[in-house]
Amino acid sequence: MKLNPLGRTGMMVSELCLGTMTFGTQTDEPDAHAQIDMALAAGINFLDTAEMYPVNPIRAETIGLTETIIGNWNAATGRRGEYILATKHSGEGMKAARDGARISSKTIAQTIEGSLKRLQTDYIDLYQFHWPNRGSYMFRKNWAFAPEKSGQTGDEVRAEMEDCLGALAREVERGTIRAFGLSNESAWGTSQWLRLAEAGKGPRVASIQNEYSLMCRLYDTDLAELSAYEDVGLLAFSPLATGLLTGKYLNDALPEGSRKTVNDNLGGRVGPRAEAAVAAYVGVAEKHGLDPVQMALAWCAGRPFMASVIFGASTVAQLAHILEGADLKLSAEVLADLDATHRAHPMPY
Template sequence: MRYSPLGASGLSVSRICLGTMTWGIQNTQADADLQLNHAIATGINFFDTAEMYPVPPSEPTYTKTEQIIGNWLSRHPDKRKDMIIATKIAGPGFPYVRNNAPITGENVGLALAGSLERLNTDYIDLYQLHWPNRMTPHFGKHALNATRPTKLDVEAERENMRDILLGLKQALDEGKIRHWGLSDDTTWGIHTYLNLAQEIGMPAPVSIQNEFNLLHTKDWPFLIESCVCEDIAYLPWSPLSGGMLSGKYRNGVIPKGSRWSYEQRHGLFRNTQDSQRATQAYCDIAQKYDMTPAQLALAWCDQVDGVTSTIIGATSMLQLEENIAAFAKTLSKECLDEVANVLRQYPAPF
């Protein structure tokens, strides 16, 4: 296993981060136990979850993933010191999560207390803001003028961000979190938080996780350059584009029990004709170079300059083993050139 610095945190994280958002719907406690045991045995030390999980989110399953991890930790307390656990506070969007409230300093404290109890731990290594309160070009909202930055009340947004930081600072001072980070944010969001953290006199964010994959490269190169230059870890989520890059959804097929067979909060926005064409092209390249489509997509993500650790997920041990094996693969120049040609053909397929 290879490891990289988690931004300026001083922590060293595995190049593979095990995501957990299927635990509680597609995966049982027993499944999660197997995945955790296998991940640790292979050298993975970085684990990502969220109070909102599992996905697709719903009121009956809210917080279930954290509970599953906490259950495992209650039976393996000796492993906690070797794990870097990341979780997230949910923003607005769910009436059953703090009455649809935005992220605030007060809600940081409330959400964090719940996560600590469910995870059966005294501290969180990396506490993340799951998405901003403001509208941002994430979750399929990156088309031209899908968001309207000219409508943003910038000073009100900055004031809200200051309040959030004060809540995070209190958690840091109390030792409930070791570091904090962002998720589904933008270059402006990163630098505003950097400036406000300096103003308040508290540690800066150490990481950001955004969607990044062969069908969705909008963070390259500008946001990733900002991360590298500011010593902020870049953590791609959905490196398989919601499973599409595994090839299992080609030609309109939706396998029973797969993620797309569940109702999607934002719909199947990735499933366009261009995404299907691009996916088929990547599948052909993978076959040519003797790897699975998922392994091509993950190995490609891992080799992008500035990527710190890629968040993977699996619903079966076979998938997990396949995905982990991808990070031992080196893509040849010829393979990368063919991938680049497809990227030029389909730079924004959804």
Template sequence: MNYTNLPHTDIEVSKICLGTMTWGNQNTEAEGHEQMDYALEQGVNFFDTAELYPIPAAAERYAHTEKIIGTWFKKNRNREKMVLASKIVGRSPATSFIRTTGFNRESITAAVEGSLKRLQTDYLDLYQLHWPDRVTNYFGKRGYQYDGTDLWEDNFHQILETLRDLIREGKIRQVGISNETPWGTMRYLEESKVHHDLPRMITIQNPYSLLNRLYEVGLAEISHREDLGLLAYSPLGFGVLSGKYLGGRQPKDGRITLFPNYNRYSGETAVKATEMYHKLAMENGLSLAQMSLAYVNSRPFVTSNIIGATNLEQLKENIESIHIDLSDEVLQGIEAIHNQIPNPAP
């Protein structure tokens, strides 16, 4: 396993992070425990979760993923070996069963304390805002369009004040953002520069894959100049870049088969690009999944690559991507495809 540090900290994390959003829905508690056992054996010391998980979100399954991780910690008594990240859900009609108050002091505090209880731990190493409190472009929306319905008022300072107090209480160590735009990212960073007592956002968890390299447009420069680490999620595009849906296949346990509305990476252009990437991988003796993950692993702005799996074989293949160094020929082939079909999925 390769390791790096969360930016601006001495917290060492594996370059591969174990994503957990299927546990409690597509995966049982026993399967979640099995995945954590195997990942730890392979040197993965970084787990990412959220109060929203498992996905798709539902009131009857609220926070089941965190509970599964909590029982694993209780059983193994190894919390100190792991770097643990979680998130507070953003405001949305789809998450109104959790709360409707947005990121005010009461909601953030309650969310942190709820996660700590379910995870059976006293602290979180990284706490993230799952998506912006305001209406903007995220979750597959390519561009920003103001429609006049957003009643949001600037609350960057207040959010950071609340997070600062939770850090002082020892409940969280570091903070990050997720599904954020360049504007929102810089607002957080500038707020903590001007007000030195406020915590600095050190990571951003956004989608990044061969099918979606939009991070490179505005946020990659911020990563470079501000030392903000990307925690790349959906590096296989909901499993599309595993190749299992090629040829119109619909594997019965596949995420897109089970949840057809998760079709962000399944449009005609994305399928064409996937076919081209698959051909490139085959020509170079690689699986599509491992080439796709190895590419993400190699990007200089990526602090950790969040992989997910619904079975142990997938998990093994995904973790083994850390041992693959892509040749110049493969990298040039990837760029040629990207130039021909840039960012087919948002």
């Protein structure tokens, strides 16, 4: 499997990354462990998780369970050194984690220690901030985004970033983390983190984990340019638009055990415009004799700013289906049809 640089860290990550947010809810522990085995055997060397996982739903009593399941695999197999492991520090407002405290030098060390214990490892390869303290335009908030709602000035935001970078630098020195990444960030926010790192305040941002798919292309402008010139690659989450791009929900279908059975609007993604867009993208796959899942992932992987595409599979069978298309490269004709579909169905949710 193709490997891409993880920023300027020297680490190389597979262009597909196994996402684990259903480990502990939709995916039980034996299935989760089988998925890790299968992913590594297929050449995937990158796993992504977070302290707040699993999801669907997020519950206080299950916070940290996904990391624990991965940690049990690490302990049982002794194979921790065979892959790159990423996890995340929850941001402000996550009441089940530190009663919703903001990310700061006061929370970082203890949060890393919690993750290390659950993951049964001595180090985390990529440590990410799950969302900015000041808020974000992600998760459909872009429709009414107003930066001044954070109540902070630019100087106050930078001071908070500098405080966090100092704590991260101490963790790098201790050897508990190797690199630092962002998630649900903006071009302005990422540029501030980079500016402070260049001033010697702490580790340089290696990556940005934001939502990205054929149906969610907010990254394509300012952040894409930042990725290209600053070597900060995208780790795309929801590349299948929470399952919409599989086509399995078309015509009001509701497969048993699917995400939509526990989250009926799929985080604000369901609606008539989304339905029309999905039908159009599935139509492109059918026209070219492609599987819509494999087409959507291959399209993401081929984007010039992509470090890795994070996908999730509720079952081993779903993972096997995805891996069958791991080497798919899309033709110029397919890409042209996908571009035309995007122009006809922009921002469908």
